[in-house]
Amino acid sequence: MDLFRAQPKYSISIAVSLVRHALIQIAVILDFIGICIAQSALPYEKVNPLGLGWYFFFVYLLWTLILTCTIYFQTLSTYNSLLTQLTTLALAFLPFDLNGSLQGSTSRDNSFSAGNGIRVAALVILVFPLIIVFILLGSGEKSFVHTHMIPNFEIKLREKSVSVVNPPSPELPKIPMDQFKEPIYSEIKVSIPDGTLNTTVNTTEKPNSQVTTLPRRRYANVRNSKLRDEDMVTEFKAKAMYSYAANDEDPNEVSFDENEILEVLESAGKWWQVIKFEKDGTFTVGIAPSNYLKKIDG
Template sequence: MTQIDFGLVLAQPFFLCSLILFAAGWFISFVATCVIGNLIPLLWVDIFYNLFLLLGATLAVATNAVHNYRLVLLTFIAGSLTLLFVCIDGTIGAHNWSNVSRFSAAAAGFIFQSFVLIFWVVYFGAEEESLAKQTINGFTMPRANANANDNPTTVGPTTIVSPQPQHHQINMNGHGSPMPAHAQQQQVNGQQNYSSVVVAPTADYAYKARALYSYEANPEDNNELSFTKGEILEIVDNKGKWWQARKPDGSVGIAPSNYLQLI
């Protein structure tokens, strides 16, 4: 079962700020619509529609399922923007009604929400490799366990998967998959990056990381871990070229750090 982790929301300042603005705009329009009553029934349709959109977007980020529901979210955002523009036009044009201030308050709340949704079109719709998404991801804050030390820690006796630690190399071909262009920067002047990692299943997984690219483990090395783009891995330590990682299914191994992004 997919776990809900609101730390994923807190780790993304851009989305968190937009979520707060959207919630504030929704609350203003909700209070104003309660005062207006049934004079404009369409306002209530938009209120409940945007409430479900607010909850859906939050859960998609909190469960790291944005890549699975991206098209669904964009479709609902398009429908919400249409409703919002109609409601804004209806409330601003309600100058013939008594107590115009309540209609102005509702319009202000709807305008707030529309601005946020325009940003969400970029946030949910842009590809990971796009400049806009890379800029947004650049403000992602890594989350560390408060009890984690600078070095990987273990609980109880350490169990070594391989009797001899092996050296792992990231090259132009990768291990079963090509290396992304930006990852090749870690190879300078043809020199090879080596890192010895001893896999300890009982280690303290203090970090989480999102896979930026899919990776296929070397079949000749049982220590390596395969994963797919967008998958969330638990990480022991964020130092070195290879990180000890654990997948949601419990499998443990090492993964190339330039394929991962801390969240």
């Protein structure tokens, strides 16, 4: 386990947490040993004076098992409410249990006295981790107690251990940017009725960026209306495994949503030339990271 090496600033938090869990387990084991010794001194009692003691012990045991399981299976946030209620219940029972054990430790019966003495030691040990867990569960993650005084090792461990599937990071294209041209502007002549000062006006019209995204390779700077049929021959269809937002600084990239189907014009390299068809019948030709796409049949 490399948490001490990977997260040195949490080393104190981890050490405190390990000590806390060790104290909980030691306390529960001692409580069980003590109550068994005390019970052995009362074999023929019709009314068991340790009945409540056994009940309290099983509450502590249940609390310990649930706490351990939620930490081990990284489900602490899921069962936070249940664990908080059990911690509150155990804290409420502990003073009564401790008082009964103190009275039993003064008994003239050596076995009964020794067993209750062990239980007193166990309950004194148990009260500290109970209070720590109670404060920890009752404090928000951004509170001072949660982040400074009692760092939450369980949440740090869960965040480190849980496996989260994230989309892979696309690799930057290796084609030099100076090889790309600026958008080609079409020159439109507008006729003016007779009698006006000017008879012809030259204007410049940019292609609609929402319809055509400039691709990076052999289709660069070509509007969708000018693509020839032989240019539209696709290799295959690809399905987007993740959503991808195009880089605003690179007009050649196309954005797409997860599970969207794209037509692949060229699949060489780590950036594929694709066609994205819009609902209104228009399309966008551009590049997309290949590790976001998966080839599909048909």
